[in-house]
Amino acid sequence: AQSVTQLGSHVSVSEGALVLLRCNYSSSVPPYLFWYVQYPNQGLQLLLKYTSAATLVKGINGFEAEFKKSETSFHLTKPSAHMSDAAEYFCAVSEGFGNEKLTFGTGTRLTIIP
Amino acid sequence: EAGVTQFPSHSVIEKGQTVTLRCDPISGHDNLYWYRRVMGKEIKFLLHFVKESKQDESGMPNNRFLAERTGGTYSTLKVQPAELEDSGVYFCASNGAGFTDTQYFGPGTRLTVL
Numbered sequence: 736a737q738s739v740t741q742l743g744s745h746v747s748v749s750e751g752a753l754v755l756l757r758c759n760y761s762s763s764v765p766p767y768l769f770w771y772v773q774y775p776n777q778g779l780q781l782l783l784k785y786t787s788a789a790t791l792v793k794g795i796n797g798f799e800a801e802f803k804k805s806e807t808s809f810h811l812t813k814p815s816a817h818m819s820d821a822a823e824y825f826c827a828v829s830e831g832f833g834n835e836k837l838t839f840g841t842g843t844r845l846t847i848i849p
Numbered sequence: 850e851a852g853v854t855q856f857p858s859h860s861v862i863e864k865g866q867t868v869t870l871r872c873d874p875i876s877g878h879d880n881l882y883w884y885r886r887v888m889g890k891e892i893k894f895l896l897h898f899v900k901e902s903k904q905d906e907s908g909m910p911n912n913r914f915l916a917e918r919t920g921g922t923y924s925t926l927k928v929q930p931a932e933l934e935d936s937g938v939y940f941c942a943s944n945g946a947g948f949t950d951t952q953y954f955g956p957g958t959r960l961t962v963l
Contacts, residue, residue, distance in 0.1 A: 739891075771954070778853070779892075779940065779954035825892065836882065836905060837942075837952060839892040 737762040737828050741840035749848045754813040756843050758800075758826030761807065768809040769827040769837065770800055779825065785809060796820070821847045851875070853955035855941050861961045867929040870958045874923070874943030880904075881924050882952060883916060887937040895939075898924060910935075931962045 742757040760766055770782040783794025790802040796819075800811045809826060823844045827837040854873045862868050874881045883895040895914070896906040900921035909916070913932070918924040928935050938959050942952040 776956075778956040779942075781951050781953075784951065827892075835880070835952075836894040836897055836908070837884070837892075838894065839884075841889075841891045 737766065737830055737838045739826050739828050739838055739840035741824075741826050741843050743843055744841060745844050745846065747846040747848055748816045750818055751815050754798075754811070754816045754820065754845065756811040756824050756826075756845065758809045758811065758840060759807050760809060760826070760828045762828055762830060764830050767829040767831050768800075768802060769829070770794065770798070770809075770811050771825045771827060772822045773825065773842075774822045782811070782824075816845075816847050818847050818849065821845060853941055853943055853953050855939075855955040855958050857958060858956065859959045859961075861963065862931055863963050864933055865930045867927065868931055868960060870926045870928075870939050870960070872924045872926070872941030872943075872955060874941070875953055878943035878945050878953075879921070880944045880946075880950075880952075881918060882942040883924070883926055884940040884942065885937050886940065886957075887934075892940065895926075928960075931960075933962050936960055936962045 738761045740759045768785040771779040783792045785792050785802045793799045798813045823842050825842045826840045856871045879900050881898040884892050886892040894908040897904045898918045901918050915927045938957040940957045942954045944950040944952045
């Protein structure tokens, strides 16, 4: 069985500060990992995904995440927060072929302080 | 290219009534997924269609939920009879062949059962 833990249901950072959203996963097979973002009144949008290639994954809007097998982590970072980054962020894991369903964490709501 | 669309965007019904949610995937996508987010909790997988066949329906809560995808195009999710605990946001997603292919999400249907 797979699971995802997102530490911190709410995170606030100042505009221009580092954004760090934490995600730890559990999977019985090599995982495929995803970060999605949901802006108000919109659907989920993929930020980035790890599919067993490079461990440092770059996504849209300046976000990146690093897969660390030893720590079972896939934390999301952005060097400098913008006001437009305010949204809810979801980490998800999939076991891949034959079991493509996504298992999500509970989400982290990011607030940007002007 | 049109994204995943869902109808209605909101639905308010009384306990015991029937509601049908519709999802139109991206044209040409064989895989269609339903997920649900109950207030404040994680987004949970409901089921996965490959074309018109149910590949995985392990997340369906009970037999009050019926999903169909006739002809392998759009899908419907019927809840009959609805209960209070069915309230939440129902998301649909689709992707093409390949387990690493991004799942594209619709905006969701917010269901409120009174």
